[in-house]
Amino acid sequence: MVMPNLYGNIVNNVCAGLVGGPGLVPGANYGHDYAVFETATRNTGKSIANRNIANPTAALLAACMMLDHLRLHSHASTIRQAVLASLDDPRTHTPDIGGQGTTSGAVQSIISHLARA
Amino acid sequence: MLPGDGVGPELMHAVKEVFKAAQVPVIFDEHHLSEVQNTASEEKLDRVVDSMKESKVALIGKIHTPMEYKGDLASYDMRLRRKLDLFANVVHVKSLPGYQTRHNNLDLVIIREQTEGEYSSLEHESAKGVIECLKIITRAKSQRIAKFAFDYATKKGRAKVTAVHKANIMKLGDGLFLQCCKEVAELYPKIKFDTMIIDNCCMQLVQNPYQFDVLVMPNLYGNIVDNLAAGLVGGAGVVPGESYSAEYAVFELGDRPSPSQVLAGHSGASHAQPRPCRALGALLCLSPLSLRAVPSFTSPFLPLPVLDLQVRTRDLGGYSTTSDFVKSVIDNLHPHYG
Secondary structure (H helix, E strand, O other), X not given: OOOOHHHHHHHHHHHHHHHOOOOOOEEEEEOOOOEXXXXXXXXXXXXXXXXXXXXXXXXXXXXXXXXXXXXXXXXHHHHHHHHHHHHOOHHHOOHHHOOOOXXXXXXXXXXXXXXXX | OEEEOOOHHHHHHHHHHHHHHOOOOOOOOOOOOOOOOOOOOHHHHHHHHHHHHHHOEEEEEEOOOOOOOOOOOOOHHHXXXXXXXXXXXXXXXXXXXXXXXXXXXXXEEXXXXXXXXXXXXXXXXXXXXXXXXXXXXXXXXXXXXHHHHHHHHHHOOXXXXXXXXXXXXOOOHHHHHHHHHHHHHOOOOOOEEEEEEHHHHHHHHHHOHHHOOEEEEOHHHHHHHHHHHHHHHOOOOOOEEEEEXXXXXXXXXXXXXXXXXXXXXXXXXOOOOOHHHOOHHHHHHHHHHHHHHOOOOOOOOOOOOOOOHHHOEHHHOOOEOHHHHHHHHHHHHHHHOO
16 A cells, blocks of 8 residues: 555554554665664554563564665574564563563563574 | 435435334425536535525435546535534444444544644645645634534533544644643543544554544544544444534434445446445434434434344345345334334
8 A cells, every 4th residue: 555644654553453553563664775664653652661561573573674675684584483483472472462471571582482493 | 415426315215215114204305416416516505505594404425526626626515514614523433233343332432623624625736746735723613623522522421532633743733733622621620631643543443442432633534533433333334424513413424435435326337236235324323313403303213223134234244235224124113103
């Protein structure tokens, strides 16, 4: 879907909501010279900051998009697969997706999946 | 009564049939105003306004706004709303008993300012290939819609009003709107007041719509949120809408159908599903609302549309036609007569 600025802002948020919320969806920004990667819905998350409950999925997937952009494809796939595999375990889910896990717990789980890869 | 385009005429016909069966003491003064059918003109618009001056109440289908620019930036639909000063659009989104959706038991009200904002029809090409489109926000209209929202909440016993905006980006425009809402909120200490940015609001509506009660917002956001919320409970076919000015009340569909849906009725496109089924439930829902607006009429007795599987129209996953549905509603009327 392609659209002007405001509609894009709104549709990004609606669609992110459909698949599980701001913690899961990565985003990318492109111009002629630069590329910037971030979470899709750009939430500041003031209410959840510094409590070790933020979902690292969106940021990690954005980082993988950056790796693909840098042509480090095998690193990108390995990390992406580890992130997705880790999500299979509900014990690592942070509160935004209905779990009781922590940010650090989720990251540890992803790292252990990497070790197995 | 303004049947308009697309499915409008059939839906109006359905309302008339049901009203007749229920012996509703209302006469409709019909006006055929349509841009796409070329029956729109300034005189026609004035005739509608004159008629409204007597009746004060209207029921409309949908006056389609064509995409082509024919010289006037404001559509007939917009011009009618401005002439009647229908500043407040109210869409009460309620889950239908017996129709399961992703989120059930919803009950929220969306109040939209519909005479200014992004729909001010003020656009120009300031330089070749550069269009400026003016979004107008005024203190007067923002205060007016905020007051309407809080009065509505008070009258209907609702607990909270949330103002929806994008004031972080449109600091002056939406900033003014937000400021007016805050000022009006202070006059209603019994109603909780909350604010939310439009993008987050849309995400929350999809993930957790239960947190909302009454929402108030400028024109474009209202248009989008109306449609989003209607989608949550079953779509265009089941949500009625109301528009108010100080003197008039207009009853219509809650989310106005898309051009292809409207035009399918015209081209007689046989490949399309029979669109008439959509929105019928909405208009029948709103009939009791419009009846309440008729001063002489005291008790709306029309039953809620039957939502048994046998009579669901296609938009709700059933196979019923518009006429099957109407017949079912009429059949359900009779038990009320001893």
